[in-house]
Amino acid sequence: MTEERSGMSHLRLAVSAVLTLGALAVLIGLGTWQLQRLWWKEDLIARVEARVTAPPEALPPAAAWPTLTSDGIEFRRVAFEATYLHDREVHVYIALTQPRGPIGGQGYFVVTPARLADGRIVFVNRGFVPLDRKDPATRAEGQVAGERTIVGLMRPPEPSSWITPAPDIARNVWFTRDPKEMAEASALDPATVAPFTVDAEAGEAPGGLPQGGETVLSFPNSHLSYVITWYGLALALVAVVGSVLLRRRKAPR
Incomplete structure (x- = not known):
């Protein structure tokens, strides 16, 4: 019986050791993953800050459009001459929820195709308007005519997901910005449309609407707290197991 109890005790100890090492590996793995995410997020924030404050550069040439990547263009500050097609x-x-300008709440980004000198099109997010100013007739002052100098931040297409509502083309209400889809709905040749959009800077529209400069630049960074949490739990597990083993060692046999 003594040998049987001893065998069972060793088996329980071995199972406990395996489970403990497994839990410790998971906790350390989660902490390390969050540490990597922290470094990635800090690099992203620094890169975006450098791009949005850099002097504006020219648009990429049309020949380079097929090779552009999201990381390569995201938040790059550009300046170019174009004419708005307000009727589209x-x-x-x-x-x-956190407007930089005086107006916020529910509304719309006004995304207008702008024709370049060579006939190609860039969709420009001119800014925000509240729900009751969706009709361009209510903000006629901002429907500027002729060639304009547009300064803003490049944005890659926004992919839709299974929870994103489909656009209501009849009412001209969209939920993502995909240049190709917007071109087709606006009777524009997708082959002539840039595979990116540009968020115009503040002050672009006379009368204040659309309210430009509303690019969302929020990058929540809670990864450090997660690193501390997971590594802290791993350390606590080691302390608890160490305490148990120490008591077992001191226990009378």
């Missing part, structure tokens, strides 16, 4: 503006629904 697109309205993208948004709830602007």
Whole structure:
């Protein structure tokens, strides 16, 4: 019986050791993953800050458009000359909770195709308008005519997901910004449309609408707290197991 109890005790100890090492490996793995995410997020924030404050550069040439990547263009500051096609503006629904300008809440980003000198098209997010100013007639002052100098930040297409509502083309209400889809709905040749959009800077529209400069630049960074949590749990597990083993060693036999 003594040998049987001893065998069972060793088996329980071995199972406990395996489970403990497994839990420790998971906790350390999660902490290390969050540490890597922290480094990635800090690099992203630094890269975006450098791009949005850099002097504006020219648009990429049309020949380079097929090779552009999201990381390569995201938040790059550009300046170019173009003429707005106001009769084909697109309205993208948004709830602007932290506006930089005086107006926020529910409304739309006004995304307007802008024709370059060579005839190609760049969709420009001119800024935010509240729900009751969706109709361009309510903000006629901002429907500027002729060639304009547009300064803003490049944005890659926004992919839709299974939870994203489909655009209501009849009412001209959209939920993502995809240049190809917007071109087709606006009777524009997708082959002539840039595979990116540009968020115009503040002050672009006379009268204040659309309210430019509303690019969302929020990058929550809670990874350090997660690193501390997971590594802290791993350390606590080691301390608990160490305490148990120490008591077992001191226990009378």
